[in-house]
Every structure is written in structure tokens, then in C-alpha cells.
Amino acid sequence: VQTTLKFTYxxxxxxxxxxxxxxxxxxxxxxxxxxxxxxxxxxxxxNLGMVMIFTLVSAVQEKLNEIVDQIKTRRxxxxxxxxxxxxxxxxxxxxxxxxxxxxxxxxxxKFDAELLEIKRKKMKEDEQAGKNxxxx
Numbered sequence: 001v002q003t004t005l006k007f008t009y010x011x012x013x014x015x016x017x018x019x020x021x022x023x024x025x026x027x028x029x030x031x032x033x034x035x036x037x038x039x040x041x042x043x044x045x046x047n048l049g050m051v052m053i054f055t056l057v058s059a060v061q062e063k064l065n066e067i068v069d070q071i072k073t074r075r076x077x078x079x080x081x082x083x084x085x086x087x088x089x090x091x092x093x094x095x096x097x098x099x100x101x102x103x104x105x106x107x108x109x110k111f112d113a114e115l116l117e118i119k120r121k122k123m124k125e126d127e128q129a130g131k132n133x134x135x136x
Contacts (some may be wrong), residue, residue: 002026007053014051017044030092032067039063
């Protein structure tokens with residue numbers, strides 16, 4: 001994140017707050033900009049009668065650091081959430097139909113029928129190829 005602040009001194013500075021504005025900003029949301037402006041107002045009021053530009057800039061830097069930390073935390077949480085979702089999908093993929101005696105017997109009957117069909121086809125092919133002839 002980045003922001004550029006512009007300060008304009010008034011005649012009675014530091015007994016009067018300077019004029020300030022955010023000239024440019026990068027990667028900041030509207031609510032972040034609003035928070036920064038409120039922070040500047042608060043800090044300026046607290047520091048009336050003292051030289052305050054450095055204090056204002058330092059406060060904004062701290063706020064930007066907080067925003068960066070929030071962004072990092074949000075991204076890490078999103079990454080963890082995606083990992084959890086992927087893990088759940090993986091669990092769902094390997095979670096099949098529960099095996100019961102009825103399910104197993106039905107499967108076994110179909111499996112045995114398929115094996116028997118394969119053996120018949122192989123025997124038929126062997127007969128047609130002439131492999132069963134005795135040679136001596």
C-alpha cells in the first residue's frame with residue numbers, strides 16, 4: 001500500500017492545524033482512506049501548539065502498516081480456507097458407498113459373471129486359434 005500526503009501550512013501554524021489531503025494512493029480501499037483522514041484530524045487536534053507534520057506522517061505510516069498486516073492476515077485466512085475446502089473435496093472423493101452384506105453380494109455376483117464371460121471368450125478364441133490341438 002502507498003499514499004502521498006500533501007500538507008499546506010496556515011499562517012497561525014502550529015496553533016492552527018495544517019491543511020492536508022491525500023494526493024494519491026495505491027491498494028487502499030475507500031474505508032481505509034476515510035480512516036486515514038480521521039486519524040489525521042485526530043492527531044492534528046491532539047498536537048495543536050506543537051510542530052506536528054512529523055507526528056502526522058508517523059501516525060499515517062503506522063496505520064498503513066496495520067492495513068498491510070490486515071491484508072496479509074486476510075490472504076493467509078483465504079489460503080487456509082482454500083486448503084480446507086480442497087481437503088474436504090479430497091475426503092469426499094475417497095468417501096464411497098458404505099459396504100453392506102447386500103451391496104457386497106450384488107457386486108460379487110456381477111464380478112463373478114464378468115469373470116466367467118471373460119473366461120468363455122478366451123476359451124472360444126483359443127479353440128478358434130487351434131491351441132487345444134495336441135502335437136506330439
